[in-house]
Amino acid sequence: MMNLRRDVFQAIADPTRRAILLLVASQSLTAGAIAANFGTARPTVSKHLQILTECQLLQQEQNGREIYYHINAKGMKEVADFIEPFRQMWDDRFNKLESVMKLYQTKNRK
């Protein structure tokens, strides 16, 4: 199980794979349609799709002659596991807000 967990985080750590997840989050797409969104070669995208499928983040669905990829919500971990990254994302964002406004504050005092 630990192994699978690590794989999921590794899968998500790659920017192209995150972008793929984001793309198919809104609709099921074929490999070709996904590849069309990226500047990288088709085999590279295929490799990413394979990794995401192996990690159970994506699911394949045969529709006629085409294979569609869609997000596998069940393959995702329990909510609790994801609270910390979610919190961290907001924390980073709020830190940014604080530094932007502090800079503005300093400039306006002078």
Next chain:
Amino acid sequence: MELKTKVHAEDGRQDITITREFDLPVDLLFKAYVEAEFVEQWMGTKVIKLESKKYGSYEFETHNPQAQITLRMGGTIHDLVDNQKIVRTFEMAGAPYGVQLEVYEFEALTDGTSKLNMHVIYESGAQRDQLLKMPFRQGLNMAHNRLEEIVSKLK
């Protein structure tokens, strides 16, 4: 160590609460939400429209350089009380997460510190959970750093 940003999401509910204390006077915290110039800087997003008033609307756009994807988000402001409160809807265009209702409460703690209480209500518990499982949905780059940390620890 006390965490600056707290997230509270109870099982079986369709809402989430995010609280944060800032080392900023409340008017500056509020300004960060209502003036396009500042939103762009801290959210890292392009502001297409931001009408900070009751029944005004807003539209942001973020470009993800890894793919030619442009994320569009927006909503309507239902209430806006200077330095106190913003009630607005939020929706990611093309995403299956529905529309969320966001209630922001701004509170002065001292002359130089303030607190933000953000209450987000989703259309359903399932949509909330789905969103939580995708923490990288908006903060792609920010979540990335964190995930890299997690991954490096696991290696």
